[in-house]
Amino acid sequence: xxALRKALPPAQRETLxxxxxxxxxxxxxxxxxxxxxxxxxxxxxxxxxxxxSDAFARGKTLAVPLIVGAGEMLPVVVPNFDALEVGAFxxxxxxxxxxxxxxxxxxxxxxxxxxxxxxxxNRLGLGGGYYDKFLPRAVNAKKIALAYDFxxxxxxxxxxxxxxxxxxLTEKRIIERV
Numbered sequence: 001x002x003a004l005r006k007a008l009p010p011a012q013r014e015t016l017x018x019x020x021x022x023x024x025x026x027x028x029x030x031x032x033x034x035x036x037x038x039x040x041x042x043x044x045x046x047x048x049x050x051x052x053s054d055a056f057a058r059g060k061t062l063a064v065p066l067i068v069g070a071g072e073m074l075p076v077v078v079p080n081f082d083a084l085e086v087g088a089f090x091x092x093x094x095x096x097x098x099x100x101x102x103x104x105x106x107x108x109x110x111x112x113x114x115x116x117x118x119x120x121x122n123r124l125g126l127g128g129g130y131y132d133k134f135l136p137r138a139v140n141a142k143k144i145a146l147a148y149d150f151x152x153x154x155x156x157x158x159x160x161x162x163x164x165x166x167x168x169l170t171e172k173r174i175i176e177r178v
Contacts (some may be wrong), residue, residue, distance in 0.1 A: 033108035096168035121177030
């Protein structure tokens with residue numbers, strides 16, 4: 001799946017990202033959320049800049065993950081784009097002097113990354129276990145995976161520690177876990 005994502009031509013990635021972000025921004029879950037957590041995109045992932053811009057414009061509290069240990073992350077508030085700098089693993093994060101944490105229980109919606117997803121909300125993560133450990137703490141949040149449609153597969157192998165998502169949203173479909 002990572003290879004397929006990397007193989008997407010940049011123009012197609014931008015077009016698909018824009019459609020997926022447009023669909024996300026129209027969700028009532030997002031519109032009603034006052035506190036949102038989203039990841040900072042790597043080049044091959046769906047580009048979330050539009051979500052960040054909309055959240056800033058609407059006055060929502062936006063948090064991104066801050067890696068604090070092996071398999072451990074905390075949500076840190078992003079007040080604006082200028083607060084971001086390149087951090088661990090080459091992924092942008094909030095500048096250290098601006099770090100203000102938000103309690104996981106206060107998050108209304110989490111945008112969850114992954115390599116692959118199935119129609120039951122199961123996800124194959126990117127290998128660190130960060131979200132599997134974090135998502136159970138975000139007890140009041142709807143967990144939404146944004147994915148390219150080719151990332152949907154028939155079935156993901158599930159282990160007891162794996163955390164599913166509530167919705168998988170692609171450029172073609174919105175699948176809610178029942």
